[in-house]
Amino acid sequence: MAKQIYDVIVIGTGAGGGMTIKTLCEAGLKVCALNAGRRLDPEKDFRYHRMPWDMKFHGMDDPKRRGESFGYMDNEYTKAAWDHEIPFTTAPGTKWMWPRCNAVGGKTNFWGRSSARFSEIDFKAASRDGYDVDWPVTYDEISPYYTRVEKMIGVASTVQNRPSNPDGSYLPPFKYRCLDFILEAGCNKVGVPYLPDRCAQLTQPHEGHPACHFCGECTTGCDVGAFFSTPYFLLPKAEATKNLELRTDALAKNVLVDENGQATGVAYIDRKTKQEAEVYGRAVVVAASCVESARIMLNSKSRHWPNGIANSSGQLGRNLCDHLYGESARGYLPQLLGQPSFPDHVADSTIAWMPRWQNLKDPREEKFIRGYSVYPDGGCTEFPGFATELDGFGSSFKREVKRRYPAPVSFGIQAPSLRSDANYLDLDPEVKDPYGIPVARLHFEWDENVLKMWEHSKQVCADVLRASGGELESLGGEPEIPGFSLHETGTCRMGNDPKNFVTNRFGQTHDVPNLYVCDASVFLNCTDKTTTISILTFSLRTSEHLIENFRRGEHRVV
Amino acid sequence: MAGQGVGRREVLRILGTAAAAAQFPGFSKWSFACGHVGNAKLQIKPSSYQPQFFTPTEYATVERLTEIIIPSDATPGAKEAGVGEFIDFMVAHDPDPQYPFRTGLTWLNAHSERSLGKKFIELTPEQQTSLLEPLGFKDKERPGERDGRSFFRLMREFTVTGFYTSEIGYKELDNPSLKFYSESPECPHKGNPEHLHLPQASS
Numbered sequence: 001m002a003k004q005i006y007d008v009i010v011i012g013t014g015a016g017g018g019m020t021i022k023t024l025c026e027a028g029l030k031v032c033a034l035n036a037g038r039r040l041d042p043e044k045d046f047r048y049h050r051m052p053w054d055m056k057f058h059g060m061d062d063p064k065r066r067g068e069s070f071g072y073m074d075n076e077y078t079k080a081a082w083d084h085e086i087p088f089t090t091a092p093g094t095k096w097m098w099p100r101c102n103a104v105g106g107k108t109n110f111w112g113r114s115s116a117r118f119s120e121i122d123f124k125a126a127s128r129d130g131y132d133v134d135w136p137v138t139y140d141e142i143s144p145y146y147t148r149v150e151k152m153i154g155v156a157s158t159v160q161n162r163p164s165n166p167d168g169s170y171l172p173p174f175k176y177r178c179l180d181f182i183l184e185a186g187c188n189k190v191g192v193p194y195l196p197d198r199c200a201q202l203t204q205p206h207e208g209h210p211a212c213h214f215c216g217e218c219t220t221g222c223d224v225g226a227f228f229s230t231p232y233f234l235l236p237k238a239e240a241t242k243n244l245e246l247r248t249d250a251l252a253k254n255v256l257v258d259e260n261g262q263a264t265g266v267a268y269i270d271r272k273t274k275q276e277a278e279v280y281g282r283a284v285v286v287a288a289s290c291v292e293s294a295r296i297m298l299n300s301k302s303r304h305w306p307n308g309i310a311n312s313s314g315q316l317g318r319n320l321c322d323h324l325y326g327e328s329a330r331g332y333l334p335q336l337l338g339q340p341s342f343p344d345h346v347a348d349s350t351i352a353w354m355p356r357w358q359n360l361k362d363p364r365e366e367k368f369i370r371g372y373s374v375y376p377d378g379g380c381t382e383f384p385g386f387a388t389e390l391d392g393f394g395s396s397f398k399r400e401v402k403r404r405y406p407a408p409v410s411f412g413i414q415a416p417s418l419r420s421d422a423n424y425l426d427l428d429p430e431v432k433d434p435y436g437i438p439v440a441r442l443h444f445e446w447d448e449n450v451l452k453m454w455e456h457s458k459q460v461c462a463d464v465l466r467a468s469g470g471e472l473e474s475l476g477g478e479p480e481i482p483g484f485s486l487h488e489t490g491t492c493r494m495g496n497d498p499k500n501f502v503t504n505r506f507g508q509t510h511d512v513p514n515l516y517v518c519d520a521s522v523f524l525n526c527t528d529k530t531t532t533i534s535i536l537t538f539s540l541r542t543s544e545h546l547i548e549n550f551r552r553g554e555h556r557v558v
Numbered sequence: 559m560a561g562q563g564v565g566r567r568e569v570l571r572i573l574g575t576a577a578a579a580a581q582f583p584g585f586s587k588w589s590f591a592c593g594h595v596g597n598a599k600l601q602i603k604p605s606s607y608q609p610q611f612f613t614p615t616e617y618a619t620v621e622r623l624t625e626i627i628i629p630s631d632a633t634p635g636a637k638e639a640g641v642g643e644f645i646d647f648m649v650a651h652d653p654d655p656q657y658p659f660r661t662g663l664t665w666l667n668a669h670s671e672r673s674l675g676k677k678f679i680e681l682t683p684e685q686q687t688s689l690l691e692p693l694g695f696k697d698k699e700r701p702g703e704r705d706g707r708s709f710f711r712l713m714r715e716f717t718v719t720g721f722y723t724s725e726i727g728y729k730e731l732d733n734p735s736l737k738f739y740s741e742s743p744e745c746p747h748k749g750n751p752e753h754l755h756l757p758q759a760s761s
Contacts, residue, residue, distance in 0.1 A: 051725070051736065052723035053723065053725050056647075057647075058644060058719070058720065058723035059723060060648070060719065060723070063648070063651055063652030063653075063654065064651065064652075172742075173742075174742045175741075175742040175744035176744065177743070177744075177745050178745045178746075180745070181745055181747070181751040182751070182752060182753050184751065185751050185752045203741075203742055212742075213739065213740075214738065214739040214743065215736050215737065215738055216735055217735070217736060333753075335752070335753040335754060335756060336756075338758045339756060339758075340732065341731060341732040341733065341734050342734065342743065342745075343739060343743045344743075345734075345735055346739065346742065380733065380734055380735075381735070382733070382735040382736070383722055383723065384718075384722055384731065387718045387722065388714070388719065391694075391695060391696050392694055393626060393627040393695075393714060394626065394627070394629055394687070395629055395631045397627065397628070398628050398629065398631070398633075398635070398730070401718075401722075401731070402730065402731060405731050468752075469752065469754075
């Protein structure tokens with residue numbers, strides 16, 4: 001029997017892989033997608049409206065598991081959806097947490113849904129402030145792809161006319177809660193913006209998907225698909241074309257090459273049988289998420305590529321960036337003490353935000369370059385966390401918890417690290433995963449610039465809280481450790497010079513023209529915005545570039 | 559995606575009901591919310607719980623402490639919510655707080671015997687409260703009771719966690735989480751953005 005050769009092998013089914021699979025299948029290309037985990041069943045793997053008292057540990061999780069559950073989304077309700085088998089290591093001095101959902105759809109099953117576009121200020125940041133290099137794209141050429149993605153996934157927001165936050169096409173925004181009006185008034189006094197976030201959560205039915213029911217537990221999975229995830233939005237469209245074969249529990253090991261060093265397919269482990277298998281294609285798309293994609297490519301060593309495939313620049317795995325997350329300030333709003341409870345938590349923390357306001361007119365007006373954004377949160381959340389720190393006991397204590405319940409507010413920073421030679425991943429020379437594949441070893445530290453943003457945000461958020469009439473209870477402290485935000489970028493950066501960049505401006509590797517990368521690893525840095533909508537956007541563009549290359553006969557469609 | 563099972567259809571049915579009922583003139587725009595699927599009854603505790611970690615005497619003390627921290631008054635408290643059992647279960651599964659709980663309970667009984675000649679559980683409710691006040695209220699702190707204060711903080715933290723994750727605790731706060739709304743809930747105080755001088759809730 002002749003060996004089957006697909007048009008394209010896609011590794012990963014998250015935002016990048018999902019968009020790629022759908023776009024290629026709809027163009028008539030035969031796709032084999034490899035996914036490291038299984039398909040999820042919302043009824044078993046999502047929270048599915050289970051209440052804390054339905055759970056053995058009241059949703060607080062088995063203390064024995066705390067060492068292996070990373071991040072807020074991997075918890076007692078959803079733990080079976082997260083990968084705990086494939087380890088990673090950290091270099092001495094590096095702290096890194098790395099929650100990985102290897103199930104079909106990846107982290108789009110549980111993502112935070114904030115969906116602001118990158119801007120020309122982001123793409124030309126280096127020209128403005130002299131640090132690092134510009135992106136090899138302009139906003140004008142990316143903008144139409146954003147518009148198409150917004151139409152596909154549905155984003156709720158408003159037109160805001162801000163230089164760092166280009167507007168798109170939006171569904172009606174989330175309505176403001178009491179705390180939003182109060183903090184908006186405070187922000188106005190301080191002179192910082194307070195606006196509806198760009199939230200990919202359907203405030204009305206959209207493109208055949210139902211509207212949100214505002215239960216507020218999005219990051220433990222949506223059982224009706226009222227926010228974008230690839231299993232609800234993209235994979236069904238790909239499967240309808242009959243051009244997709246999706247292999248689950250297929251852990252990609254390395255990209256296979258021919259005698260000329262060009263990609264011919266992918267070697268993977270079938271996690272059910274623990275056997276190695278191969279699948280062949282005319283082109284390969286790596287979309288396994290930033291760190292994992294670099295790991296697969298670094299593990300793809302051959303005579304042609306002794307340091308990893310498409311790594312003649314030596315930049316593969318380097319230039320790792322991440323968002324610093326942390327609670328800049330916390331307190332409460334006395335205006336809301338004793339008010340009736342209100343459903344404040346219907347979109348997790350993504351109803352409003354304070355989008356980047358620093359260094360917009362003058363790129364060096366602050367003590368740091370670039371900028372950060374802030375997500376305010378508060379009100380009646382699922383658990384009254386403040387109550388563990390209240391003074392006293394008895395009926396007065398119980399009344400005080402109830403009185404304070406609607407009033408807490410906090411501010412979470414999202415600040416980009418700068419590109420640095422100190423931040424990268426390589427393969428651990430000793431540690432291998434249970435399938436014998438070398439694991440990723442992370443090297444990462446926060447840079448001085450991002451720590452200045454962190455300090456700056458504490459002061460501004462305290463000012464906003466006070467100007468809002470609020471009481472400040474806690475100011476900063478330590479930020480979350482790197483990896484927490486799940487916004488890592490930059491291990492296969494795109495650029496025009498093959499000597500310095502892994503991929504070209506279309507996400508196609510310079511060295512191996514039939515090898516493409518569709519995830520946040522092609523981004524030059526992480527900006528002050530979240531990554532998912534930009535992964536979708538750049539992957540759509542890369543996929544269409546790939547299709548065009550097929551049409552021109554470059555990848556020899558049969 | 560898979561998940562077209564009976565449970566999913568049940569949620570969709572309830573969603574449909576929620577959307578329809580919310581348009582019924584008897585309900586304000588966002589106050590209608592559905593009950594949770596399959597959770598009609600309150601937790602009912604067996605009367606003779608066998609603790610997994612604590613000794614029977616320790617357990618009785620823990621349960622009494624939860625009851626003092628969040629008492630039954632106009633609304634049910636920690637005892638009705640079974641918080642003692644939650645704490646025993648959590649501590650049985652977590653080595654970290656086992657030593658602080660055990661030594662804390664020992665400290666409390668020694669302190670009680672030294673001050674009032676009886677174990678804590680044998681004191682009158684008034685005596686128990688007066689013994690705990692210096693531990694639980696910052697403005698009543700006394701020197702030499704640091705260990706007692708940190709034990710009480712631990713006890714209060716576990717009690718709060720157990721109580722406000724119980725169905726009774728949800729009712730106490732009128733916790734709006736995980737309910738269904740037909741549209742994005744909106745602040746009801748139009749024209750008062752700074753929310754100054756809001757009327758207080760009657761309850």
